[in-house]
Structures are given as structure tokens and as C-alpha cells.
Amino acid sequence: MESDRTADETAQRALRRIQRLSLHLSHPSSPSNGLDLLYQSQCSGGRRPPVVNRAELTEFMRGPHREIQERLFEFFNARPELQTPVEISMAEHRELCMRQLTALVREAGVRPLKFVLEDPSLYFSILETAGGIDISLGIKMGVQYSLWGGSVMNLGTEKHKDKYFNKIDSLEYPGCFAMTELHHGSNVQGLQTTATFDPITDEFVINTPNDGAIKWWIGNAAVHGKFATVFARLILPLQGEGGAPADMGVHAFIVPIRDMDTHCTLPGIEIHDCGHKIGLNGVDNGALRFCSVRIPRDNLLNRFGDVSRDGKYTSSLPTINKRFAATLGELVGGRVGLAFSSVSVLKVATTIAVRYSLLRQQFGPPKQPEISILDYQSQQHKLMPMLASAYAFHFATRYLVDRYSEMKKSHDDEVVGDVHALSAGLKAYITSYTAKSLSVCREACGGHGYAAVNRFGILRNDHDIFQTFEGDNTVLLQQVAIDLLKQYKEKFRGGTLTVTWNYLRESMSAYLSQPNPVTVRWEGEDHLRDPNFQLDAFRYRTSRLLQSVAVRLRKHSKTLGGFGAWNRCLNHLLTLAESHIESVILARFIECVKSCPNKNTRDTLKLVCDLYALDRILNDIGTYRNVDYISPNKAKAINKLTEFLSFQVRLIARELVDAFDFPDLITRAPIGMQSEAYAQYTQYVGF
Structure with a gap:
């Protein structure tokens, strides 16, 4: 008898839960009852909010490149193996992120580097879509095309574009952007890595003078990168006062870091993994140390400053500060x-x-x-x-x-x-x-x-x-x-x-004088x-x-x-x-x-x-x-x-x-679905 009563109570509780769940699903967004209508009448005299035409609002909100975004949504929606699961190890996430980027470029046919240079609005729309799939994918794409690719294209000259553009764009040359150091981040002018010109061999010698100068948090460095744009102080021997070395300030250099065929780390370069992070574990951040790494003189990205074969420095900009401002300005x-x-x-x-x-x-x-x-x-x-x-x-x-x-x-x-x-x-x-x-x-x-x-x-x-x-x-x-x-x-x-x-064109006194006592x-x-x-x-x-x-x-x-x-x-x-x-x-x-x-x-x-x-x-x-x-x-x-x-x-x-017009692929959260949210949530946990 007691067991029958317990079973009945259990069944009744389950029935009440089902009824409550049905109520949630059948009336998810209706005004709740007289409560909000009373509040409305008290506060607004019966006024209603604007009538929203969702299609017109969406159209007004849309950017100019929605078509390519929708094409990419469809591409990833049809490829569940390229969608990031909730639970994934760091190593698996990194490899998945690289597969996602490779598929975006080689299968979906998106070549972002051209857009970085010629149509930034389209590039940012693609970046937004990639970040919607996985923020790690958006960041990895940004490292490859905006930072590594963008630095080569914007800080280099035609010889660099001719040599690197196609292979960066196709992902044949995956690369890094090696600016931040262990001791210096925001203060870029304080970077300590050096690139000393050797006039005998016509090369630059890249060195990390101390542990504080180790390049740190470098995206793409730990696993996938083969090149790095390295920001270093350009040192010219015998060019300073009294024949001392001359420090020409921070410049950017292309430095190969791994063998193209074997993927082994190149001589003089030490690479370590920065390890598990709070987030963005699909991005392989690493640390780089350079010990007498030699690169050709042509690897100087020389748009704002160049070194000739005989070691003479030339620039269209007269001071270190102006050259530095121009360099960073291209990376905005x-x-x-x-x-x-x-x-x-x-x-x-x-x-x-x-x-x-x-x-x-x-x-x-x-x-x-x-x-x-x-x-x-x-x-x-x-x-x-x-x-x-x-x-x-x-x-x-x-x-x-x-x-x-x-x-x-x-x-x-x-x-x-x-x-x-x-x-x-x-x-x-x-x-x-x-x-x-x-x-x-x-x-x-x-x-x-x-x-x-x-x-x-x-x-x-x-x-x-x-x-x-x-x-x-x-x-x-x-x-x-x-x-x-x-x-x-x-x-x-x-x-x-x-x-x-330009609002400061208005008379400052109009804003700073005593306010009109009536308007107040x-x-x-x-x-x-x-x-x-x-x-x-x-x-x-x-x-x-x-x-x-x-x-x-x-x-x-x-x-x-x-x-x-x-x-x-x-x-x-x-x-x-x-x-x-x-x-x-x-x-x-x-x-x-x-x-x-x-x-x-x-x-x-x-x-x-x-x-x-x-x-x-x-x-x-x-x-x-x-x-x-x-x-x-x-x-x-x-x-x-x-x-x-x-x-x-x-x-x-x-x-x-x-009206934000996100497909379920982007929102993904069961409680944020447009319909049947609880049903999808319970299915996820196994009911």
C-alpha cells in the first residue's frame, strides 16, 4: 500500500512537471498577465511600443556582405565535424581550429588576404562569421591574415608582396606576429630584441639579449607557424657617434622559424608552448627566443626604413618617433x-x-x-x-x-x-x-x-x-x-x-558656462x-x-x-x-x-x-x-x-x-534557441 501511494505521488509530480513544462513551451513570450498591463497603464497612459517589422529592421541592421556570411553559415552547418564541441582538450581544439581555418580557405574558397588590403569591410564580415563559429577560429584567422599577412603587406614593399602574398593567402605559409615580449607589451618602443646588420654577409642577426626579451604570447607559434614577423631594434654597427653602434628604433623583419618540409624548429630558434589559457585554447600561443639567427637583408620590411648593401640607413621619415608611429599606424x-x-x-x-x-x-x-x-x-x-x-x-x-x-x-x-x-x-x-x-x-x-x-x-x-x-x-x-x-x-x-x-568646434564656453536654469x-x-x-x-x-x-x-x-x-x-x-x-x-x-x-x-x-x-x-x-x-x-x-x-x-x-539574424549555429545555447529550447536542453543531457 505504502509503495503504491509513493508511486502515485511520483507519477503526479511527474505529471505536474510535464504540465509546467508544456506551459513554458506554449507561452514563452506572451505578456504575462494583468501585471505588466497594469504597469503599462500606470506609466504610459496606455501607449504601446512601436510596431516592429522584424524583416525591415533586420534589413536595416544588415551589413553589406550578408550573402557571404550566409554562405559560410551553410558551409559549417553542413560540416558537423568542423563544429567545436563543448568539451574538448587543448591539443584537440588547436588541431580542430587549424582544420576549420584550412576548410574555410581551401574548401569554402575564402581568400581573406586580398580583402585585408582591398575591401576591409568584407574582411571584417568574414572575421565576424569565423568568430561566431568559434572565437578561437576568428582569432587564428586574424593572426594569419590581419597580423602576419597584414604586417608583411603593409610594412613591406613590392618585393615582399610578390614573394609572400599567394602563399600567405593559401595558408602554405602559416605565420606569427612576434611583437610582445615577456617584459614589454604595450610599450612597444621599449622592446629589447635586436636585429644587427652584418655588412660582411649582407644579413641581419636576430638576438634575444635576455629573458625579458623572449617573445611571449605569440599566436600560431607553439604548433603551426612557419614564419614570424619579428619586431626588433635595428642596430647598425659603426654608424653611431664615435663609431659606436646606432640604434635606429623598432623595425619589423620576416624570420623563418620552422623548416618548410620537416616542420622542425630552425637552428638558433627556441620555441616553447605558453600552455593552457583561461580561454582561446584553440589558438597555439608560444614563446620564442633567438640566438644569432641570420636572415637576408631583404627580410627587413622596409616601407618606412631601409638598409643598403653598404649598411647605410635611409627613410622618408626623419625621426625614430615618426617611423614608429607610421609602423604602428598600419597595424590599427x-x-x-x-x-x-x-x-x-x-x-x-x-x-x-x-x-x-x-x-x-x-x-x-x-x-x-x-x-x-x-x-x-x-x-x-x-x-x-x-x-x-x-x-x-x-x-x-x-x-x-x-x-x-x-x-x-x-x-x-x-x-x-x-x-x-x-x-x-x-x-x-x-x-x-x-x-x-x-x-x-x-x-x-x-x-x-x-x-x-x-x-x-x-x-x-x-x-x-x-x-x-x-x-x-x-x-x-x-x-x-x-x-x-x-x-x-x-x-x-x-x-x-x-x-x-569636431563637436569641439562649437564654442567651448557653450558647454562650460553656467547651465540655463530653466533647462536644468x-x-x-x-x-x-x-x-x-x-x-x-x-x-x-x-x-x-x-x-x-x-x-x-x-x-x-x-x-x-x-x-x-x-x-x-x-x-x-x-x-x-x-x-x-x-x-x-x-x-x-x-x-x-x-x-x-x-x-x-x-x-x-x-x-x-x-x-x-x-x-x-x-x-x-x-x-x-x-x-x-x-x-x-x-x-x-x-x-x-x-x-x-x-x-x-x-x-x-x-x-x-x-533582428540580429543569428542562425542557431551561432547562438547554439539550448536556452537561447528560437523554439523548443527546453526540449533541446533536456535532450542534450540525455532525456
Whole structure:
């Protein structure tokens, strides 16, 4: 009897679970019940969010190269053996990553190196697709084509292009980019590896003078690379004062590291594996030491500086600093690619978290059905501004790619300066934001976010290094601050400003004078959602930070010197740089909203843009309050409106993430599937 009762109870519990599961699957995204309708009527007077035409929104969001992306999605979808499993060893992952890249090039017929040079927008679209398949694949592709291939093509001359282009493009010459050293990363001018010219043999001799100069974290070096672009100090014997050696600064050299036939390490070269990493274990990072490695004089990548047969140095650029700036300037594409790819990671994570939050139901009013967790204000507060940011970053990085493409074609000095500032700032700001957001997404999905198959851990670990390579984010933000201070000086000298800074053409006094006491107190929704108010608020903050840090630097430099003053004001400078980049992002978003031809889609994007802008103002409301730019009641109105906009974005959240147009191959997480999420999740674990 007791056993029968236990069996009945077990069966009843199972039946209740099945009924609950059916409820989740059959009503995953409907407004939960009267709860959100009551909230809507209280907050909005019955207004509804824009009607979203998903197809039109997707079309507006799409880049110019969707066709090749879809072709690659189909290619990898048809090749399950090329898809990265959740559990895989480091060695297996590295070999799979190389097979993926080889298949992309030799079977799918994609030859990226031409696009690196001639059509960067197409190259970045391919890179985004590769990173969607596996972030390790995207990085390995970037090492081969943007770094190794790009350095040879952009820093070399025609003889290098003729010799290396086809074999780099076909993967016959897999290579590395050997810049970072154990002791030096961001400070490239401090690199210690040397390349000493030997006039007797007409060769350069590459040496690692001490352990601190070992090349470290070099992608493709541990297993697959056969060549490396090695950055080293060019030393010319007898060319300095009194016949001493002359140090001509950091130059780039092509150095073979493995035999083409046997794949054995070449004499004088020592290669070690950097080992298991937090993420990106499909990329074989290694360490390189050079001991009297001889290379022909022609292996100097000599676009900005050359050495003749008799050992004479020539350059079109007069100083070491100018040559160094020109060299690094040609490598800025890596930052563009990381900013662009980071937005894609943010979109994927947001898509998974939003879809799950619409699906998952929990608690609710007494004696009523459970409600979607995205109906909770706390969940909206976590995810809706993040979704708005993904849209904002999408348009900002599309603009960055367009400017970069223009730079590669025109080589115009103003465009070059604009791209350097944009790429440094956007890469730093977006990758930092995405890194934080990945953890928020994991937490927003509760225990199911902790399952590896639902991808947050993999995405978080693989993306984390985006904050460090191609320029440490803190260093890049300092570069932005330096440029801002230079432009600030130019403003008062009557000089011209590059596009990124052109809002400083406006009279600085317009932003720094006492705010209009009437405007400070305006609380109406029309005013708060006016793009002119939003952009003025962003720019006011940036201009005030710029003016105040300039004053502080002048003050502290009198007692601490230039370096000490900079260090004393460093946090202020980083805040300034982030504020400026937020202004640039918002300006681009507003422009894209205005340019949208379809009214429904334009209204949708306007809603998302307003949430992005007001959320950022609210995040720094203390700054605005401290300078009386926003009154206390206006701050409360901004807070209330931001909550309401988050609620309205929640009502169209499914359409907004669907408009990213990711196939299931890219999202992959069972809880982030467009349909039958729980069914796929239970099947994965064996039910």
C-alpha cells in the first residue's frame, strides 16, 4: 500500500512537471498577465511600443556582405565535424581550429588576404562569421591574415608582396606576429630584441639579449607557424657617434622559424608552448627566443626604413618617433577587428539571455500563473540597457569600419587621425563593456547560465583577453585622452580638428558656462527624449572633464613634473576618454535613427536609442547633479523614464534580438534557441 501511494505521488509530480513544462513551451513570450498591463497603464497612459517589422529592421541592421556570411553559415552547418564541441582538450581544439581555418580557405574558397588590403569591410564580415563559429577560429584567422599577412603587406614593399602574398593567402605559409615580449607589451618602443646588420654577409642577426626579451604570447607559434614577423631594434654597427653602434628604433623583419618540409624548429630558434589559457585554447600561443639567427637583408620590411648593401640607413621619415608611429599606424586594423567582433559576442550573449528570460517563468501574483522573468523590473534593468547598447555599438563599429576602409583607400591624414582615435577608444570601451555584460547575462540566466552548453562561460573566457591584446584598454584610453588634450590646445590656437573631435568646434564656453536654469529643471518626456538634449548632456560632461583635467595637469606639473602630473590625474583622464567615446557612440546612433527610411523601424530604433542615452546619463547622474546641470526633480524624471523605456523595450525584446539574424549555429545555447529550447536542453543531457 505504502509503495503504491509513493508511486502515485511520483507519477503526479511527474505529471505536474510535464504540465509546467508544456506551459513554458506554449507561452514563452506572451505578456504575462494583468501585471505588466497594469504597469503599462500606470506609466504610459496606455501607449504601446512601436510596431516592429522584424524583416525591415533586420534589413536595416544588415551589413553589406550578408550573402557571404550566409554562405559560410551553410558551409559549417553542413560540416558537423568542423563544429567545436563543448568539451574538448587543448591539443584537440588547436588541431580542430587549424582544420576549420584550412576548410574555410581551401574548401569554402575564402581568400581573406586580398580583402585585408582591398575591401576591409568584407574582411571584417568574414572575421565576424569565423568568430561566431568559434572565437578561437576568428582569432587564428586574424593572426594569419590581419597580423602576419597584414604586417608583411603593409610594412613591406613590392618585393615582399610578390614573394609572400599567394602563399600567405593559401595558408602554405602559416605565420606569427612576434611583437610582445615577456617584459614589454604595450610599450612597444621599449622592446629589447635586436636585429644587427652584418655588412660582411649582407644579413641581419636576430638576438634575444635576455629573458625579458623572449617573445611571449605569440599566436600560431607553439604548433603551426612557419614564419614570424619579428619586431626588433635595428642596430647598425659603426654608424653611431664615435663609431659606436646606432640604434635606429623598432623595425619589423620576416624570420623563418620552422623548416618548410620537416616542420622542425630552425637552428638558433627556441620555441616553447605558453600552455593552457583561461580561454582561446584553440589558438597555439608560444614563446620564442633567438640566438644569432641570420636572415637576408631583404627580410627587413622596409616601407618606412631601409638598409643598403653598404649598411647605410635611409627613410622618408626623419625621426625614430615618426617611423614608429607610421609602423604602428598600419597595424590599427587589429583594433578595428576586435571592436567589431566584440559587438558580435555581446549580441550573441544578449540574445541567449533575452530569449531565456522570455521563456523562463517564475512566481507571480497569488493564485495566478507564473510570469516571465523578463517581466520583473530587476531583469529589465539588467538586460534592456544592454540590448540598447548592443544596437548602439553595432552602428558605431559599422561607422568605424567605413572610416577604416576610407583610410586604406585615401591615406588622408585627417582620416588616419580619426581612425586611430576611434579604433583605440571604441576597442577599449566596447570590449570592457562586453566583458562585464557576459557575467551579467550568466547571472540573469540563473543556474542554467552556469551550464557550459549554454555558452556564457565559454564566451566570457574566450572574450576576456579582448581587453588586453591589440592594446591594453587602459593604455588605449590614455591615447584617447592625449588626443583630446591635443585637440583642446588646437581649438584655442585656431587649428583644424579631425572628425572624431569636431563637436569641439562649437564654442567651448557653450558647454562650460553656467547651465540655463530653466533647462536644468525641464522634466517633460519630449525634452528628455530630444536627441539634442541627450547629445548636449553627453558633450557637456566631456567638455567639462576636458577643461578641468587640463587645469589639473597644469597645476600638478609644476610640482610633480609631466609624468607625475599625468599619473596623479590618470583616473580623471580615463573617465574623460570614456565620456568622449560615449558621445561619439550616441552621435552615430542618432544619425542612423534619422537615416532610417521606414517609420516603424525608425520609431523602434528611436526608442532603443533613447534608452541607451538616458541610461548612460543616469549612470553618471552624480556628475550632472554636482555641477547643477540637472535638478533633483529632473534626475528623478530621468530615472522614472529610463525604467519605463526599459519596460517598452522589453515588450519588443524578442523582435530586437531576432533582428540580429543569428542562425542557431551561432547562438547554439539550448536556452537561447528560437523554439523548443527546453526540449533541446533536456535532450542534450540525455532525456
